Amino acid sequence: MALNLSxxxxxxxxxxxxxxxxxxxxxxxxxxxxxxxARGSNKGGDAEQDVALNQPKALPLIDGDGYLYxxxxxxxxxxxxxxxxxxxxxxxxxxxxxxMKSWTPTSNSSFCGNTNQMVTNxxxxxxxxxxxxxxxxxxxxxxxxx
Amino acid sequence: xxxxxxxxxxxxxxGVPFNPLSLDPxxxxxxxxxxxxxxxxxxxxxxxxxxxTLDVITATRSGVxxxxxxxxxxxxxxxxTVRVDYTQGEELTPTKFQRIENTDFSNWLHARTSDTAxxxxxxxxxxxxxxxxxxxxxxxxxxIYRFDSSxxxxxxxxxxxxxxxxxxxxxxxxxxxxxYFNLDTGTVGTIAAGNTANIEDAGNGxxxxxxxxxxxxxxxxxxxxxxxxxxxxxxxSGGIYIYGPQLEEGTTASDFVSxxxxxxxxxxxxxxxxxxxxILVEPSATNLIPSTVFFSQGTASxxxxxxxxxxxxxxxxVSGIQLAAGDRAASQTASISPSTEYTGSLYVRGTAGxxxxxxxxxxxxxxxxxxxxxxxxxxxxxRVKDLTLTTLADNTGVKIFVTNNNxxxxxxxxxxxxxxxxxxxxxxxxxxxxSGSTVTRQADDLQxxxxxxNLVEYSTPDTNWPLNGVTxxxxxxxxxxxxxTATKITKVGNDGNDRTKFNxxxxxxxxxxxxxxxxxxxxxxxxxxxxxxxxxxxLFRIQINWSANTVFNNNGTTSDRFVQEVGNGWYRIGFSxxxxxxxxDFEVDVERNSSYGTDTSSVLVWGAQxxxxxxxxxxxxxxxxxxxxxxxxxxxxxxxTIYTESTGRGYFDFNTTFAFSDNSxxxxxxxxxTSNSGGLAVFSGGSTSASMxxxxxxxxxxxxxxxxxxxxxxxxxxxxxxxxxxxxxxxxPVGIDRLYIGAAQTGGNQLNGHIKRVIYWPYHSDSL
Numbered sequence: 001m002a003l004n005l006s007x008x009x010x011x012x013x014x015x016x017x018x019x020x021x022x023x024x025x026x027x028x029x030x031x032x033x034x035x036x037x038a039r040g041s042n043k044g045g046d047a048e049q050d051v052a053l054n055q056p057k058a059l060p061l062i063d064g065d066g067y068l069y070x071x072x073x074x075x076x077x078x079x080x081x082x083x084x085x086x087x088x089x090x091x092x093x094x095x096x097x098x099x100m101k102s103w104t105p106t107s108n109s110s111f112c113g114n115t116n117q118m119v120t121n122x123x124x125x126x127x128x129x130x131x132x133x134x135x136x137x138x139x140x141x142x143x144x145x146x
Numbered sequence: 147x148x149x150x151x152x153x154x155x156x157x158x159x160x161g162v163p164f165n166p167l168s169l170d171p172x173x174x175x176x177x178x179x180x181x182x183x184x185x186x187x188x189x190x191x192x193x194x195x196x197x198x199t200l201d202v203i204t205a206t207r208s209g210v211x212x213x214x215x216x217x218x219x220x221x222x223x224x225x226x227t228v229r230v231d232y233t234q235g236e237e238l239t240p241t242k243f244q245r246i247e248n249t250d251f252s253n254w255l256h257a258r259t260s261d262t263a264x265x266x267x268x269x270x271x272x273x274x275x276x277x278x279x280x281x282x283x284x285x286x287x288x289x290i291y292r293f294d295s296s297x298x299x300x301x302x303x304x305x306x307x308x309x310x311x312x313x314x315x316x317x318x319x320x321x322x323x324x325x326y327f328n329l330d331t332g333t334v335g336t337i338a339a340g341n342t343a344n345i346e347d348a349g350n351g352x353x354x355x356x357x358x359x360x361x362x363x364x365x366x367x368x369x370x371x372x373x374x375x376x377x378x379x380x381x382x383s384g385g386i387y388i389y390g391p392q393l394e395e396g397t398t399a400s401d402f403v404s405x406x407x408x409x410x411x412x413x414x415x416x417x418x419x420x421x422x423x424x425i426l427v428e429p430s431a432t433n434l435i436p437s438t439v440f441f442s443q444g445t446a447s448x449x450x451x452x453x454x455x456x457x458x459x460x461x462x463x464v465s466g467i468q469l470a471a472g473d474r475a476a477s478q479t480a481s482i483s484p485s486t487e488y489t490g491s492l493y494v495r496g497t498a499g500x501x502x503x504x505x506x507x508x509x510x511x512x513x514x515x516x517x518x519x520x521x522x523x524x525x526x527x528x529r530v531k532d533l534t535l536t537t538l539a540d541n542t543g544v545k546i547f548v549t550n551n552n553x554x555x556x557x558x559x560x561x562x563x564x565x566x567x568x569x570x571x572x573x574x575x576x577x578x579x580x581s582g583s584t585v586t587r588q589a590d591d592l593q594x595x596x597x598x599x600n601l602v603e604y605s606t607p608d609t610n611w612p613l614n615g616v617t618x619x620x621x622x623x624x625x626x627x628x629x630x631t632a633t634k635i636t637k638v639g640n641d642g643n644d645r646t647k648f649n650x651x652x653x654x655x656x657x658x659x660x661x662x663x664x665x666x667x668x669x670x671x672x673x674x675x676x677x678x679x680x681x682x683x684x685l686f687r688i689q690i691n692w693s694a695n696t697v698f699n700n701n702g703t704t705s706d707r708f709v710q711e712v713g714n715g716w717y718r719i720g721f722s723x724x725x726x727x728x729x730x731d732f733e734v735d736v737e738r739n740s741s742y743g744t745d746t747s748s749v750l751v752w753g754a755q756x757x758x759x760x761x762x763x764x765x766x767x768x769x770x771x772x773x774x775x776x777x778x779x780x781x782x783x784x785x786x787t788i789y790t791e792s793t794g795r796g797y798f799d800f801n802t803t804f805a806f807s808d809n810s811x812x813x814x815x816x817x818x819x820t821s822n823s824g825g826l827a828v829f830s831g832g833s834t835s836a837s838m839x840x841x842x843x844x845x846x847x848x849x850x851x852x853x854x855x856x857x858x859x860x861x862x863x864x865x866x867x868x869x870x871x872x873x874x875x876x877x878x879p880v881g882i883d884r885l886y887i888g889a890a891q892t893g894g895n896q897l898n899g900h901i902k903r904v905i906y907w908p909y910h911s912d913s914l
Contacts, residue, residue, distance in 0.1 A: 002913070004911075005869055009852060009867055012867070021186055021188065022186070024186060025186060033182040035175075037174040037179065037180060040167065040171070
């Protein structure tokens with residue numbers, strides 16, 4: 001996508017262009033941010049993508065729902081800021097709506113996970129993966145606390 | 147039992163819709179509405195209509211300044227605040243005059259027609275309609291017509307018409323041609339090119355016919371008779387009834403206004419949309435008129451105690467203006483310098499539709515004066531500007547005059563006046579109140595500051611600040627942020643080292659640091675000091691002399707010393723130094739003047755800060771060093787796009803709309819006021835990377851939209867739909883750490899105008 005600056009500044013079109021900025025990502029547009037919709041006193045930050053290229057893309061039209069498209073390239077994901085409220089201190093329900101391009105991936109694909117920022121990058125509290133060979137795996141790591 | 151997932155539409159219990167927000171979650175993502183693309187993700191959006199968005203701005207301005215609030219009242223803004231000025235909203239309908247000088251058709255001219263007055267019952271129920279009849283022997287359609295005075299803009303010409311022997315009435319303008327109306331069917335026929343037309347049933351066989359067109363000069367307006375559509379051939383007899391011709395500004399035929407004065411007649415003033423909040427950025431200016439007092443001239447009279455635009459009763463009423471021509475009232479005299487340009491401004495209010503003239507002229511010496519500005523009064527307060535003149539070598543003063551100008555036939559007999567202002571230059575800036583002497587409004591400095599860290603772990607003295615020869619009372623008084631958190635430090639005994647301090651602040655040897663603190667004197671007679679004592683190195687210290695509230699170096703080599711009055715008796719003082727060690731103490735001494743060594747004087751202390759680099763605004767701390775990352779939170783050093791909506795007031799001091807910079811001219815990205823043709827300019831390492839021009843110069847006080855996009859070898863600039871030629875070579879600047887809003891790279895060259903919106907994306911437009 002490329003924004004035409006003349007369209008942005010033209011009095012005839014500027015309002016419509018700026019109104020677009022209040023919407024969400026278009027189909028297959030890169031999503032550098034997942035907006036946190038929480039609004040209460042406990043509200044945390046947005047989930048931001050810190051990889052400049054090959055970012056997750058928006059698929060807002062599948063089955064009437066929206067999906068975040070992750071291409072499978074290493075680092076292509078969205079993550080939330082670290083916060084103590086994400087520490088796992090009790091029972092936990094993890095619920096992920098996901099559709100896979102292939103349910104028989106050639107390498108492991110991770111649906112979600114909780115990483116520990118205090119130790120070596122990549123050590124997880126837990127992760128939920130689709131393992132190559134068509135099986136799901138949920139792994140809990142006892143030693144980590146995010 | 148309930149579940150929380152990324153998908154909405156979950157239910158709880160017996161199917162009651164479940165709203166995850168009711169759980170006050172820390173995170174809630176929904177892939178339909180959480181997915182934000184690059185364009186939907188500006189990292190900075192300054193929108194004065196949403197005041198919270200302006201919280202990231204650090205405003206620095208000594209002393210108060212004025213702005214217009216949402217109700218149109220002039221208000222005072224405290225020091226160090228962003229001024230959100232509510233400017234006049236969009237004009238919805240124009241000021242309207244009945245431009246037909248004689249609506250009874252007296253003094254109109256005839257072409258192949260004759261008319262009979264009072265020939266029929268008109269739409270107003272009176273027997274005052276005119277019968278317009280084609281002359282015998284003439285088969286070229288005849289008309290009744292008149293000449294306009296010079297008019298320009300969009301106008302609507304209308305007339306009531308009723309068929310008699312003929313079926314058509316034709317409205318004619320010399321420049322745009324004829325528009326036909328069928329009075330038998332009540333329909334619009336052929337419309338002159340570029341016009342719009344309308345016909346409305348007015349009852350009893352009458353129709354109101356109107357055409358709207360763009361007038362480019364004074365022309366003929368004529369009403370023709372007609373037999374068929376789009377034809378000027380008619381039978382040589384018969385005619386139509388006509389009534390109520392009206393020529394008015396705008397696109398709507400408003401209610402008919404009778405006029406037999408022989409001159410245009412005021413109908414109504416313009417209407418406007420809601421006032422528009424915009425950030426006001428101005429340079430320093432001085433109102434040279436010492437007070438708002440007004441004096442009568444000649445036989446006019448002046449009384450005080452009139453309600454003013456600022457809500458006070460400090461306005462004056464001038465009456466008896468029509469008793470004589472010429473000057474009728476005047477302001478106080480502004481003392482001026484010779485051979486200097488000045489501009490005047492004045493608020494006036496009078497009866498809607500009447501006019502008055504205002505101008506400025508010299509006092510003493512050879513005559514020089516501004517233009518006469520004739521004001522069409524609206525019934526509301528209006529500010530008269532553009533009273534500009536350049537004084538001559540023997541002039542000593544300038545006054546503003548209200549005058550009954552013979553040449554323009556002013557009509558007002560009574561007007562109210564307030565807020566006279568004379569200032570240097572050609573631009574009237576916001577009103578600067580005076581009450582007995584001249585007053586200077588300081589310049590606005592609005593920036594999103596560089597990142598910084600306050601190394602003083604407790605920014606207000608408390609139990610963590612050891613005492614020496616002083617006592618301490620916490621939360622003793624109101625601090626500069628309005629909270630009851632200022633600490634009182636009182637000298638006891640006669641120790642010259644009467645201080646409180648915060649110890650053991652780590653420094654990097656050879657690095658520049660800045661120390662600052664807020665102080666309010668209670669009863670110190672001499673001076674209070676602020677120091678940083680480097681362990682094994684230098685004691686860097688400055689002092690504020692309370693007799694004049696000025697700062698001086700006290701010890702060591704200090705630079706960039708400053709004192710800033712922040713209101714309510716508080717001052718912020720500070721300085722910079724080069725550390726010559728790796729550990730330091732931050733010290734405030736109550737009274738360094740040894741001649742007052744045994745007193746018990748006190749000072750209020752708040753907001754201590756020690757930071758690397760130049761001094762920035764306070765970063766409060768309470769137990770640990772704290773950082774501000776406002777700038778790096780939104781800025782991308784590699785690429786970006788910025789969009790602004792702003793107005794200018796001329797281009798004369800390199801007026802600038804925004805500037806990203808490293809606080810030098812070497813590395814910066816900026817754009818000048820839209821009063822200038824320049825677009826984006828970029829400097830990297832002291833060299834020009836891009837300097838784009840050729841954009842449309844926008845008239846003063848007219849809102850303009852600009853956008854600029856930048857990354858290495860790809861610089862773009864656009865204004866109001868017109869783009870400059872792209873610049874495809876050049877480096878991005880390095881070390882950009884701050885954004886000046888309405889100013890240039892070090893805070894000067896203020897825009898002297900308004901900013902309605904600033905949006906920044908951390909991406910080049912190629913990626914938006």
